[in-house]
Amino acid sequence: MALERELLEGERRLQRRLGTPWLDVTDEELAARVGRGERLLTWDRLALDWPEFRLRWRQIVDVLRRHDILDAADASALHDLGRDAGLPDAVARWYAGDDAGAPAGLGDVVALTVRPFLARASEVLQQRVPIESWGRGVCPVCAGPPVFGVLPSAGGRLLVCGRCLCRWPFEPRTCPNCQATEGQRAFSALEGRYQVAACDQCKRYVKAIDVRRAGRPLFLALDTVATLAIDQALTAQGYSGD
Numbered sequence: 001m002a003l004e005r006e007l008l009e010g011e012r013r014l015q016r017r018l019g020t021p022w023l024d025v026t027d028e029e030l031a032a033r034v035g036r037g038e039r040l041l042t043w044d045r046l047a048l049d050w051p052e053f054r055l056r057w058r059q060i061v062d063v064l065r066r067h068d069i070l071d072a073a074d075a076s077a078l079h080d081l082g083r084d085a086g087l088p089d090a091v092a093r094w095y096a097g098d099d100a101g102a103p104a105g106l107g108d109v110v111a112l113t114v115r116p117f118l119a120r121a122s123e124v125l126q127q128r129v130p131i132e133s134w135g136r137g138v139c140p141v142c143a144g145p146p147v148f149g150v151l152p153s154a155g156g157r158l159l160v161c162g163r164c165l166c167r168w169p170f171e172p173r174t175c176p177n178c179q180a181t182e183g184q185r186a187f188s189a190l191e192g193r194y195q196v197a198a199c200d201q202c203k204r205y206v207k208a209i210d211v212r213r214a215g216r217p218l219f220l221a222l223d224t225v226a227t228l229a230i231d232q233a234l235t236a237q238g239y240s241g242d
């Protein structure tokens with residue numbers, strides 16, 4: 001928990017410094033992208049503040065090293081990359097889903113570093129175009145996979161993107177990973193506060209908070225940690241959460 005708290009505090013400080021991102025794209029183009037099922041945020045449109053990004057990168061590598069998530073050699077390689085002119089290319093490759101040849105720990109460090117930047121851009125984009133008609137199992141903004149779900153009191157299900165924190169509606173009895181509607185299991189856990197949707201076709205699952213039963217909204221960092229026992233139980237049964 002100390003690790004999550006440290007990461008979140010740094011992220012909040014950074015969010016307060018970040019201005020509104022300039023996204024050079026028209027509302028018409030955004031609506032057309034939703035219609036075609038293409039993510040709203042292409043990498044070339046996200047003008048990252050690289051000095052801020054590199055600063056945050058250093059902090060994250062230090063925090064992960066201090067908590068022994070990274071060993072000394074990996075931390076040192078990631079610090080070198082953080083100063084390197086090739087960093088923007090490495091991050092762009094991660095965004096494109098290409099992690100071939102990436103140093104150990106790179107994915108985690110990139111995801112944590114870029115999250116507040118992506119989240120800010122994601123907020124702005126969601127104010128500009130409706131995403132209700134999206135219908136895909138990946139995030140409409142960045143095409144990241146869902147890391148959690150929300151079951152609102154009104155019914156239905158929202159999926160939450162772990163990369164940019166966007167939430168989008170998705171049919172509760174369809175697997176977001178393989179789109180199967182057969183072989184879907186749903187069960188509740190921790191006194192009904194959480195619901196797990198597991199797919200027997202592709203063996204993936206998504207946890208969701210039941211807002212009515214939990215009596216509160218999703219707090220992603222908290223609920224991720226609070227449901228680790230569910231992850232362990234499902235992993236032991238051969239399911240995978242990501």
Ligand SMILES: [Zn+2]
Nearest residue numbers: 139142161164
């Ligand atoms: Zn996203």
Ligand SMILES: [Zn+2]
Nearest residue numbers: 175178199202
């Ligand atoms: Zn599936």
